[in-house]
Amino acid sequence: MNRVYVLSSDRTPLMPCSSVIARLLLKEGKAKVVRRTPFTIKLYVQPEHPSTQPLTLGVDTGSTVIGSAVASEQNDIVYLSEVEARNDIATAMKERAAYRRKRRSRKIRYRPARWLNRRNSIKRGRFSPTMRSKIDAHLREIRFVQSILPITSIVLETSTFDPHALKNPEVLRKKWLYQKGINYGYANTRAYVLTRDGYTCQHCKGKTKEQRLEVHHLIFRRHHGSDEESNLLTLCKTCHDALHAGTITLKCTGKKKGKLLHATQMSSIRMQLLKRVEAEETWGFVTKEHRLLASLPKEHCFDAAMIATRGQRPVIQIQTVLVKKCIPDGDYQQTKGKRSEQRLTTGKIEGFRKFDKVRYRGQEYFIKGRMSTGYAILMMIDGKKVDLKPIPKLEKMKRVSARSSWMIDQRSMPRSIGNASQETPRQDIESQGEKEGTALIHEAEDLVVFLPHQV
Ligand SMILES: [Zn+2]
């Protein structure tokens, strides 16, 4: 069942309806289509008693992919999306600087250099353009969801671990009491240790190319080793197995200074979000434990679903996930050729711009490039060029939607969601089944982390 988003005649969002009802409304001329992806209709007549229920928006913040989901009070998921933030800003700005430097030496080389004369370069506490774009991507997505659904509360995952709970895990127990069987304190410390060690194996420093990381107790639990961060160390699965089999010995002792620069940077983005959006706060390790309990695959949108339901098992009936990719607002290269002989058209060619979504021969694509001769190169949302023979002509295309700050598409839900099998409860083998002299087999789901998606 797919959801259709409904706006009232003054564009305030109402509860979404099923596609059957939407079709009826459209047929009877009571509504019109205002957006195709996601499908949104606007009513012509203001409903007398619009019924709204509390909806929670959950956002899995991240520096590359932002997941978001909206859940009703019954944990029914009515919206799922993944936004890919821009990652090309630093490169693009370096390129621009190089162009400018070259132009300076070519055209105004006798003019004395000026220094620190830009407002931005002397401003304190400013965010780099990359950071600003990432913060804006989050805010834009939140505003977008608020424009199509009557959101009543927002939950933000602000960081992978809670630094305040490291010393005092009791705080967590009070907050997340409703999910029994999760040792939140340990999960938090584990997330911290992985961040502290930079998601790198501390024995081989990543040389084995093993993707799976585990957290090892320097003094084993059965020897009453503690769960504190000073007793924990990140190891890859290869090294960890070898260590427990006795084929290697650790070079490092584990007492390691924290390398928290990246985490601090990330959390500064997230604190900005908390400042600008009125929201509850949650942490990555909580989401992860809840997602494992609900046995959902590791994807940003499902993380967001767990955040939106505040840890309850989500009911996922919608069949599609929205995919968005942030793009620049304009094309800044204006000329081509050694001495800028050839001017490039930055405006429209035959009514089309770069990144427009078009329909060509019954399929939808995005425009990757245009030729002034009237042809275009098309791509999918991931930026991969589509090989079409003959080369598509612009005149044979129809524009579906014009270029905006992001490209929007949707993909269908992976099968097996919704009837996910009950997973066996977590077990910590390192504390239980360990016998003297036997090699340890770590239960996969329990200790394994894949390389982080938020770094
Ligand atoms: Zn290793």
Ligand SMILES: [Zn+2]
């Ligand atoms: Zn171990």
